[in-house]
Amino acid sequence: MDTKRCTGCSRCLPLESFPNAGKRGKEPTCFMCTNDARRLRTPLPAIKRDPALIRINNTFNLWHGPVSRTPLRIAA
Numbered sequence: 001m002d003t004k005r006c007t008g009c010s011r012c013l014p015l016e017s018f019p020n021a022g023k024r025g026k027e028p029t030c031f032m033c034t035n036d037a038r039r040l041r042t043p044l045p046a047i048k049r050d051p052a053l054i055r056i057n058n059t060f061n062l063w064h065g066p067v068s069r070t071p072l073r074i075a076a
């Protein structure tokens with residue numbers, strides 16, 4: 001079984017773990033490294049707006065009232 005060292009993770013892997021690169025034979029990085037690079041390039045999808053979550057966040061963030069420049073003076 002032929003193995004090849006990946007340039008990304010420097011593991012010795014069988015040739016089946018490397019994507020084909022047309023006439024050049026095989027890519028220098030394995031499938032796992034290629035997938036990692038693809039995932040890093042792809043932005044995360046936008047989060048869908050959830051009214052219940054917005055209400056919970058507003059309740060939490062405004063529990064003690066809106067933010068004020070003057071410090072809270074609970075003691076004294």
Ligand SMILES: [Zn+2]
Binds near residue numbers: 006011
């Ligand atoms: Zn790799």
